[in-house]
Amino acid sequence: MVFANSQYSEHSNSRILFLHFPHFSKRLFLVSLPSELAGTAAIMEYNFRDIESKWRQQWAANKPFKAADISDKPKYYVLDMFPYPSGAGLHVGHPLGYIASDIFARYKRLKGFNVLHPMGYDSFGLPAEQYAIQTGQHPAITTAENVARYRDQLDKIGFSFDWDREVRTSSPEYYKWTQWIFKQIFNAWYNNDTDKAEHIDGLIETFRTKGNASVNACSDYETVFTSEEWNTKPSKEQSDILMEYRLAYLADSWVNWCPALGTVLANDEVINGVSERGGHPVEQKLMRQWSMRIKAFAERLLTGLETVDWTESVKDIQRNWIGKSVGSSVRFPLWRGIEGEDSEQFIEVFTTRPDTIFGVSFMVLAPEHPLVNEITTDEFRSAIEAYKTAASLKSERDRQADVKNITGQFTGAYAVHPFTGENIPIWIGDYVLASYGTGAVMAVPCGDQRDWDFAKHFNIPIKNIFKDVDISEAAYAEKEGTITDSGFLTGLPIKKAMETAIQAIEEKGIGKGKTNYRLRDAIFSRQRYWGEPFPVFYKDDIPQLVDDANLPILLPEVDKYLPTEDGEPPLARAEQSAWNHFEGDRMETNTMPGWAGSSWYFLRYMDPHNEQAFVSKEKADYWNQVDLYIGGSEHATGHLLYARFWTKFLKDMGFINFDEPFKKMINQGMILGRSSFVYRLADNKTFVSSSLKNEHDVTPLHVDISFVDNDKLDIEAFKNWREEYKNAEFILEEDGSYICGSEVEKMSKSKYNVQTPDELVEKFGADTLRMYEMFLGPLEQFKPWDTKGINGVHNFLRKLWRLFYNEGNIIVTDAEPTKDSLKTLHKTIKKIEEDLERFSFNTGVSNFMICVNELTEQKCHSRSVLEQLVILLSPYAPHVAEELWEALGHEAGSISTAAFPTFNPDFLVEANFAYPVSFNGKMRFSAELPTSMSAQEVQAAVLAMPETEKWLEGKEPKKVIVVPGRIVNMVV
């Protein structure tokens, strides 16, 4: 090896050699050398490497961050969204939220709280399984490797996690309880009368003694039976009926089927008609699947949002997703073909505008509506069939893309208007969704733009029921105005007409006031291997639960992680002997979705090793809600909704005492990567520099950012990157360099723009990384990663170090601090505390910089000042704080038991500004003054300020009033 430009680095210490490699222009490599090579001059500098490894070891050995289960201190629960341990490892974006929560957790400890700050892994999931399919390696092995890597990376950043409480969703000790919770949900129904989930046994008892007439449940089952009827039903039928009530149930549902992934997906896992993972097309398919009756909790999920401190935007996303609409159901009888005679059959619709019922001029059914075949007349049968086929071939995505194309088909059938007796033509059209409401709408073209468009397109007459409103160009959708031409509703204002219409509908017995939710039940089974097995077996085709004593049902070994040839899930490959517990005719071979394990992990941290319960009541009562949850807002419609749902369920069943899991949440913004591009010509071997690319026809290709420095490509490194680039040719800039293009994108392995925290920790230290990530900008903001400013933060820590050490000697004195130093200190205490309380970590870092700049200028080396500063700093830069705390003569590691410094306003002594704050004959000043000053002193100080003189313009104040809040009123 040639140490062409080797030199001692000044800013770490002499045991670090900076090397310039000739072929890697301007890239620094760090190599540790034996300490005997160390120059004496360097020991005195801030040596983050030694400091950090020392404290890493100390913390690992002494576990100062272990949370006590019993404590006199008030509790505080700070939680991060646990990561999925992917093969790529952590990039600099992951720790952003973790650093913020760690700072806050450490701050709360200093403030005297018993803090629970745990970490774990959401370790079931698709990528490990995809990798297993490719390599044949068991996902448990890859998962364990990835977890080890994550742990190593996390440890380097100096987090204060209580690792004794680590959970992994894929470990049997954990998923035993996920299975157990599933059993509870299966054994429950939702009682609308008590507005609670209740045990299914109570429902069965009611069926046995009274039938189901009196039951008000969340269920689509509408057939009424008596106790005698129930008691004589065969057990299979009883089981089927109970399925209609259970909160975890097996049913034929329209599901999002993703052929490429070979599994069904929940609605939140489908984005714009393609799968969230991989972006594969998703189609609608009728399949027998496990679902969770989350709909039962819709109203509580909505109202519960009022009680939590989350951002409006996440709350709105959830409100939107739940999609509450208030209106009425209405039944339209079918026309039998004889004037004045109704059929017994009817079409039920849901409408939010019952006031417009007299404006109905046609009805539209979803193509999948069960009555379509029955009502279609022979004349239209072939056309209807053709339309249905065409609609079923359209993927969800095409259907969405096709919004502007109006399609539909008349069935030949008519319904009867319940109030006017008029005949109403029945159409089908794919703008009506089978999955929402009843899958049918009453079309009011004068009041709904979609109905209006449909009517125009098919020349259906449009009846206007709005007084003095022109509907010739567009529908009138406002809810202001007067209804006309509408029988008993004529002359009523719209809002009043709504109430009157619902009343009439209910009196006539053709419907009732109803609330509909857009939220659909959540599909709970996946046709995959790497997930929790269901604690379910089948006997005579009836699903039954495995006894608690036999939990967990372990994931059985299989020969391949693919579906079977006849399309069964991978678990169907397992021999009977491969199951640790086999019962009945067959085991359930679906697995649970990723959100199962993550819907309750925050509870397990409270009591992670409990073998008798998922969490003991006592510990759940003590730790209670998560006080602060930090994570991405992208989980708004997934994890965050499901976790709320399970929490409400567990509360109803009496296992826990709270109804909302996350009291306050902060959504950290994503850190984006800055990708670099090279531009290749069609010949596949010539690359054009960025500024010249417009003169050629080029294909942009991502290039690994480690070959690029300041947009300049390291050509040699690039050539060696891949075989195909060995003989690459370049069209260069005038100065002979190759300049890459760049773009800000999400960090991803495939874009070669991933910055790992490891190399930054190596180069600058964990404390610098922690502070720099906070310094980047507001926590919530999305921002591109950029290392430009990291030196500034590193310099701050070095300046800090120099307040304590000079040429290797500690220079802290016991001398009385100066007034200025105390002012700086107390200003900083105040600001840092305020910054922490409002989660403004970026300004926190800035305020430390200001503080150290000022203390340096004041040549302050006073022990009493520096001691307080070190405590203040310890949440942000814990390693160096511990080191300096020890250097000040404290017992090693005792800083975690120190108390947060107390702000004393008396040190901010000078009245150094004044502004008039109101002017009504009175002049009001606001001034920064010490509380210890008497009213007279304050008055004198304010009058002496040059600003006051300016505002008084030479006049004498007639009267001066000093207000306790240090506000001074003067009457001029």
Added chain:
RNA sequence: GCGGAUGUGGUGAAAUUGGUAGACACGCCAGACUUAGGAUCUGGUGCCGAGAGGUGUGCGGGUUCGAGUCCCUCCAUCCGCACCA
């Protein structure tokens, strides 16, 4: 279309209830030290202007002694939902 958020120097950004706009940091400029520097130190740095001074927080208006902050109109960007009856 509906809902939410944001808009401040060359850059990341501060400005807590309306009170000296641009703190702090990056970058840049000049100087010092140095064999060298992407090290360190000192000074400068919103814009226009030699200067005094003027001007300035997306545009236009309003309230106020005083507006980045509050109110109204518009513009731009980002995010979420989107035939949801």
